[in-house]
Amino acid sequence: MTRQAPVLAWGTVRYAAFPDRVAAAAAAGYSGIGLAVPYYRRLRAEGWRPAELRAVLDDHGIVAAEAEVLFGFCAPPGPANVPGRPGMVYADPEVERAVVELGDELGVPLVQAVGTFDDRPVDQRVVDSFGELCDRLGPHGLTVALEFVPYTNIPDVSTADRVVTAAGRANGGLCVDSWHFFRGDADWAALSSVPADRIVMVQVNDGPLRPETDDVRAEAVSRRRCVGRGEFALGRFLDVVRPPGDPRPVSVEIYSDALDRLTSVDAAHAAVRGV
Template sequence: MSGNKADTGPGLILGYGNLTGVSFEERVAAAVAAGADAIGYSVFEFQDAKREGVGAKDLAAIADRSGMRVAELEVGLGFDGPADGRRWGPSWFPWDLPYMDAGVEQDFIELADAFGAHHIVVAASSGGDGAESAARFARICDQAAEVGAKVAIEFLPGTDMPDIATSLAVVQAADRDNGGLCVDNWHFMRGNADEQALRSLPGDRVVVVQLSDGPATPLTEDYFEETLKHRKLFGDGEWDVVGFLGALRACGATAPVSIEILSEQWQARPAAETAAAFVAGARALEPRTS
């Protein structure tokens, strides 16, 4: 089994979306060469791998041979929505992906067990009533707890949990020790940038901090196009990434940092070059990642 479920955290994670169009083996090799502590993996990539006859244990063996931990698993879309094959919203989201259902949940648990993953990231529905959100989140947390993993809600503008306050309310209502938030500075800066909510977050409810940089003014009016294509390397944008991370550390959050720079510009470069630049940039953000 990859990783150690009893440890304190995976350190610096090179998230899944930074390196696309490359094999799992190449992604692992690039992360090792760059000096990342761990990488992320997509449940949708796993579904493709299974169709090719590759299982979770096969992937874990590849990571183990390189000494690389797979710590982050993404993303359970609409964990609180209808598990009947319908397309996940918001309506302008560019990919044809279904709501999270029992099969996706099982894939997450299988991966978390094989990898010894630190956390699973989920996101909310769009246009639901939210009546059972806490109960559904609690159930997923209970499943993840059986394999030693945490579960983090990633707040996304355009969903029923668009910001810190709405997602934290669900986490607190579910009341599971392994449940918390994925705090992504991109969605914070481009959504409800509530500084008071950020600075008053219970530190122990922050499971992971996802970081990128960005321009002060969006490059396009299409939120998801910019989110998926135009994030910036730390220092190339105009945000105070160090201050954002410092605010979370000040509230007691010791969660790992996951690099999430979704950028067409960087994805066109060799994977090893991109990984090296991203990890070096993240290492400079705070002493604890050095």
């Protein structure tokens, strides 16, 4: 059984208009697209109705495959006050309401969740918060993919898997992003110990193993590279997280200033080569 065609993550064509994004995904052979919640909320504020968005997707044979991101799900709701991320709100109820709408109206099956951009302890409260989030979103057809990010309180695959396992929700799993794995601790033993079916979302991209600047956070949203253009051992990575015979797609997420300078179609084509 071959893997389903990949998903065009929101960040790979982050400045594209919705019709252009969908058309680019179809032209480059993707099966679906990702939607960032602020982007979706902006579309709704501009007057797009869910039925109109569905019509564009249906016309191109593309599905809305994922949504991102619920920041600070384990924190009290309110401003995150993270340097370089103005406007970020932790446990934002408005963001969660938009995610529910994405599940109900567009059939989005996956949503990412990320911890807090600090080193607060990962304790039972974090586990309970994740479980409660899964419980709220489950009735809307959504699975919550907990993503580890090296500069958050859930920095690695072991910590993320511990939360997901302890929460024990059927609609809770892991999101594994190659950037955060290779730029983090790259613990192959820990990654290999996670059952493949617990990894519900995989994001692929390439890059240099060592930071190129002093701002590793900025690099994560500006200097990712297309598959095969960096130093990540992506073949080995994919063999672990999407082993042969696993039909589930991967999401191509390449935040890149270089791709931003291309048309949506050209960026989508460039990003999918080698995946």
